[in-house]
Amino acid sequence: MRYLTFALGKGRLANRTLETFEKIGITCQEMKDKDTRKLIFVNEELKLKFFLAKGPDVPTYVEYGAADIGIVGEDTILEEARNIYEVLDLGFGKCKMCVCGPKDAEELLKHHELIRVATKYPRIAKDYFYNKKHQTVEIIKLNGSIELAPIVGLSEVIVDIVETGTTLRENGLSVLEEVCPLSARMVVNQVSMKMENERITKIIRDLKEVLAKENGK
Ligand code: PRP
Secondary structure, eight states, X not given: OOOEEEEEETTHHHHHHHHHHHHTTOOOGGGGOTTOOOOEEEETTTTEEEEEEOGGGHHHHHHHTSOXXXXXXXXXXXXXXXXXEEEEEOOOSOEEEEEEEOGGGHHHHHTTOOOEEEESOHHHHHIIIIIISOOOOEEEEOOSXXXXXXXXXXXXXXXXXXXXXXXXXXXXXXXXEEEEEEOEEEEEOHXXXXXXXXXXXXXXXXXXXXXXXXTTO
């Protein structure tokens, strides 16, 4: 039996993913060591491998087949637009993609002004403003701390993830428009889905069962 390889987005999502996997009997003891600098972990018994990658790289590993399965946020899937199958909504990591800014930027949005939009998600922002709102904007790509942009005058608004809303609140910004809801998803390589169909389908089925139980269905 060959190894089935999982790519997990580093951080909060990876921890929640491992918790959920444990419930279907998929464990990886050596991954639980918080101090380890190892990047790849093996469960010899189940013939599984797990590796931690930067979130935006997960769809890339899966598209090229370096990982059979990936766990990543819907935001990253939309932004990367890779040729992969999205097979399951894991229901955790829930948040929203929003247009945010100071309250007075609301008028600029309403009147379709040519504004600057700072974001880590240029594709999602472009799709939203050009295809849904039919508003021409200038999109500026940033790599983090996006909330800074309207505060220091780089842009009028931002397109970013809002989870609790604390970052916005503490920086005097608000949600002005909602783009889409987001959550963690399981993605699968297109060839793996055929070659390892039985094993992958079983994992999806088991996860669905656990998630349904958790949601009290
Ligand atoms: C994300 C996002 C917001 C924040 C939202 O940033 O970009 O800044 O979390 O969360 P909240 O609504 O609960 O405050 P992240 O922590 O991933 O870091 P980043 O600024 O480097 O993108």
